Structures are given as structure tokens and as C-alpha cells.
Amino acid sequence: MSNNSAFQEISYAGQVVIVTGAGSGIGKSAAQLIASRGAKVICIDLNQSGIDECVDLITKSGGAAEAVVLDISNQKNVMDLIATLGSTHKRIDALVNCAGYPGPTGKFVEEITWSDYQKVIEVNLFGAIWLTQAVLPIMKKQKYGRIVQVASIAGKEGNPKMAPYNTAKAGLIGFVKGVAKEVAVDGITINALAPAVIATPINVNTAKETLDYMISKIPAGRLGEPSEVAEIIAFMGSKACSFTTGFTFDISGGRATY
């Protein structure tokens, strides 16, 4: 262990961190990295086998984790679970919200059914809002907290034929900006992250024309890796991220330079 103070700032020793979407892709990778830096990680997902595997990987490497199945688009269940976790663990140091799904792709906006539209917003935006509402009272009480909301380049630039996803992720970016100003005096930072295309299962059902469009926009000429995204998330969720809030971090291989 280093005595370097910068190292102490990225350490999660003694912390309790919630990672949603930990059953796959970016969330799974972030959960493992944050656990390796000392946190007890609560791995949340719809997908039981995914979070069981994530917890298994963490515990086999000497870390601490537990798995909880939750649909983040169920407001009551989100509120009840976070309250229970807060009282069981006595604290929640960071929320890393990676749960999400793209919904319809390759369809013009007027072709998308309202139920499909609504579901994408319920998961990617409302779920993020409810998780934030649930953790903030706990973080305010402890005068410390880090919230990481995984948005998307789609929320900054808009991808054609992905209207519900663009809407939800842009809403999330706006949500983060205002809430950050509300909680800045409470020792809490809340930031969004806007990845371009990352090599995870989320893209398996994406229409080929939409995926080709998104990849063609990346100057690095390749997809990002979940481990690359996990590094920036681990910074955003750590003590080190103390004076940046309301911001949308970029991880886009050069697609966005703002």
C-alpha cells in the first residue's frame, strides 16, 4: 500500500457502494474495480445469475460484495430496498447507476409505440431519479456521498432512430446538473458519464445501421472496453472526485471533445 495521499483518495476502504447494472458489462466491471479498491459492493440488477457471477468474481479475488435483484423502474421497490440497505450497512458512500437498456433502435420516432417509449424512460431516467432520491437523505446525514449516473453520448449528441434513449439520457444529464447544485454544500458530488459505443451485451440487438453509424463517429476507430469505463467511474465514485459536480464526463474515443 502506498503512503501517497492521491492513493488514499481513490481508495474505497471501509466504504459501502451500490452498483446497479452489476450483472453485465460496464456495471459488472465497475463493481469489480471498486471492490478491488476496498469497498463492500452491493451488486444490483434484474439479472440474478449476472449479479451472482459478479459477487463470485469479487469474493474469489478477496473482496466483499452481495447481490440484490431489483427492477430499478419499480419506484416502491427502489425506495424500500435503499432504505433497508441504509439501515443494514449504516452508510452508503456511493451510488453508481449503470442499469439501463436502449429500447427500440432503427425506428423513426413516429413508428415507436408509446409503451416502448415510456419503458425506456422509466428505466433509464425515472429509475435514476428514484435511486438518487433514495440515497440522498442517507448521504446528507453522513455529509458525504458520490453519485455516478451513467448516461450516454446519445444524451449529448442524439443518435438517429433511438428517440426514447436519447430523451432519457439527455434528461439524466439535465437532472444531474441541477441536483449537483442542491447538494454541493453537503459533501456530495453527482456527475454523469457519457460513453460512446462500448463492447458490452447491450449492443447485441441494436439495429446494424444504428450501430454502424455510432461506431463510424468514433475517431479512435474502435469500441471502448468496459474496463476503460470502469476506471473513470471508479474515480467519479471516489473521495478524489471532490470538486467536480454536475458535470458530464466523456469517454467516447474522441467523438465528443466537450
Ligand SMILES: NC(=O)c1ccc[n+]([C@@H]2O[C@H](COP(=O)([O-])OP(=O)(O)OC[C@H]3O[C@@H](n4cnc5c(N)ncnc54)[C@H](O)[C@@H]3O)[C@@H](O)[C@H]2O)c1
Ligand atoms: N455499451 C454501450 O455502448 C453504452 C454506451 C453508452 C451508454 N451506455 C450505458 O451504460 C450503462 C450500462 O450498459 P452496458 O453497456 O453495461 O449494458 P449491459 O446490457 O451489459 O448491462 C446493463 C445491465 O442493466 C441491467 N438492467 C436493465 N434494466 C434494468 C432494470 N430495470 N433494473 C435493474 N437492472 C436493469 C441489465 O440486466 C444488465 O445487466 C447503461 O445505462 C447504458 O445505457 C452503454
